[in-house]
Amino acid sequence: MPASQSYDYIVIGAGPAGCVMASRLSEDKDVTVLLVEAGGRDLHPLFHMPAGFAKMTKGIASWGWHTVPQKHLGGRVLRFTQAKVLGGGSSINAQIYTRGNAKDYDAWATDAGCAGWAYADVLPYFKRAEDNQRFVDAFHAYGGPIGVSIPINPLPISEAFLRAAQEYGIPYNPDFNGAIQDGIGHYQVTVRNGRRSSAATAYLRPARDRSNLTVLTVSAVTRIVVDNGRAIGVEIAGAGGATRTISAAREVILAAGAIGSPRLLQLSGIGPADHLRQVGVEVKHDLPGVGTNLQDHLDLYAICECTGDHTYDGYARLDRTIWAGFQYLAFGKGPVASTLFETGGFWYADKVARSPDIQFHLGLGSGIEAGVSRLKNAGVTLNTAFLRPRSRGTVRLASADPAAAPLIDPNYWEDPYDRATALAGLRMGREIMRQKALQPFVLAERLPGPDVVSEVDLTRFANETCKTDHHPVGTCRMGTDDMAVVTPDLKVRGIEGLRVCDSSVMPYLVSSNTNAPTIMIGEKGADLVRGRAPLPAASNARQPVPA
Template structure:
């Protein structure tokens, strides 16, 4: 019989499966509702442009957002081996050290301070450039610097410095603030997803690891207060899979609370409303949803300075040849290769705005594409105070969940988001970018008032695809899991993914979720934690 069943082969699930199966004495079953990552788009860095438009996605959307004039936002959540790491923009950022110190000290999650999680970031990493106090080589996950940034990318870095931001060669190092090149999860011009990094090298080498794709888990089986397996749906109806040790839910910040509630684990009142028998009343399940909301500026270029015109047939053919023969060119680009971190609130604990420079227009779903070549600068507020929920629409596992990020329910988030938008506009107006940019097209130079910018933001904003917090860890009454990731009040059940974050980290979430999988594997296996980093008495993680 299987020892561990892992539900969800996303960034954390892949890391868990690889690490737990290192012990030949245990059997691990990894279950993924989506398919294999066999399509070439999953492995080409520029394939990201296809992903937010529905490929390998659950097809979910938010409920109407009360504070965004009723907008319904497309909410891409991956449904494929590798999860979000197989469809994201491949940006490797960890957040700010203060994020993890808040987890450990304010939210009382012992063992999750920055000094204690940094060794797990490093264990996961095979960094092609940095080996120092913050980085390592030899881990599963390929991390590199973009190999062929465009001249407009370099000009953006200069423009950021003209605006007043420092140059930063490593956003994951001693300081987060500044502008520079992102590190990306790319190795040898191919996406280094969690599936490619952790699972592919094990193919045919781990008889104790089984991977099942295209299998929908509909319920966790609980008997006498203990999780003993899962129920799955297939062509022949529903069947049960059982395990000896633990069920580990790694289905993401939307999928994990959804599965718990479908299993009768969650807020009793809500479960009763949708006709699900309460197995374990746990009020925090599906609460505390946090996400980064993205606003953006789109400018028209003075010439063919970005990748917008690659869609022309002859350009597409040449780009394909460049990639196949030389591993360079548009297809080798992640499309968001430069960016930075800054302060909208000068008194914030750490940078609270993140910029992503997009090498084109209309790269992501729902974002306008210009007729001529354009460039996009995204700005996301990183420390939202708004909290939302994930709820069930019904007891039917086939029904889409009710996703309510509740964006801008706290007015502070709106104020900081609009300030980030203003900052992005000013960066694009700097002298270094003048040879490349003809004019701002969105929101447009005539949009200057608070009302104008608010209206524009409500009409065009999008998720940054960073949901977190819906099965948060802690010791308070609303905590879903303990700092050991055990579901409170049940045996044999853990959650291990971005849903356990008490607060969302201040950046992209892929690298932290892989770290959670790495650390979670040691917790589950009962291993001693990796030694914490000793930065010495002078080290203070603040501005």
């Protein structure tokens, strides 16, 4: 229960950007900040063990949402995990630290009209957030809140995968976030001293004792209160259906993610007027772009049976689970210290793409994620994701009831190019798994299986097994056109005192995992809210296309 019913700033959502925003704003002792989170605290040990990710896509600390039937995937309904806990996605993800490609951010600035968001502009904010274990150069720094390290003791099969990819023709790259994104290698991960470095532990925990910061958990915001075109507070659900209102003297900052933020705007009467009237919400401001432009990475995968106990599947046995727990507690190493997806890279399915368009994640087992088949014997999984989908989807309300799940429609593969490029990426991944370097470790491909070769059969397999990569963005995109929801300074167009600061503001999906870019948005957004001059643009760091 907050000590006051009025604050200078109210931040809605304690995901990666929300934690950053609350921490940075509360550095100013002259303001008061309230951070409101619908989920609970990150107290369970699994949140802090790197391998705890294996439990997360199966429902822990999740809203439990699903997509609507996907008409281009044969009517599939996909589980759509969205975090409901302090730290948001950074508390339940696979802890892969990738930023995307320089050209992603340059496109934000040039194609989407978002001045101040080019790669040279955002790189200093990536560096400000980072505490890198290994790299200190034009692209990296240490001393920031987020711990970034390299995997602890990669398994021999992971090293063999690196050799196999090089046999296939993909060069080795020690740093996907450095001068060049292209290549294969071990990922940097958001792990410090064998423990997950989430936005909750890195940003929020050090700030929790500040007298001007209040963190309210298990508290769902049902509506942003708008009066005469200005956001003046939030309405929070209470016991027995009652609500209470908390006022914001300066700004309300919405950081509920690419699904939660457009959902709450629409519940508050801010969005496409026709849709709001249809579901019975009073229109406060007709803003047609709210909930449009949804983009997400779709994963296809191959699963191979191993020749022996080369991955972590064997640790499902009780005796091995106990031993792994002892290893971790005593030495900070072993299977529990693994993020389970530590190795991968970026390459081209479309040879004329402006930068890598396929991302690989090597999974050290089978059945790691929800809905993915588990082999009887030890297995290894290779996920492949097409990075720049052309398809666009929506987030809409099912009704005016704040407790109702939203209608999430990523509209996967609406554009045939997405399907063709994704299938090309899957074929490429399967070829890597067949290279000589992996023969001592890989017995045979079990999924899709050696008989699944034709376009028709591969498409059927993909339709039946594909899954989200948990990277939704774009539903409150920034820009200067009529469909933009926020301006490049993250202010909601047409409403005073209201900003959005999370992955929903991305005009285009970045070519990588989205946690690090969302933290960057929180860092830059905090400077915008505080009226601070932006960090000086980087002048000596580019990501050139290799010759």
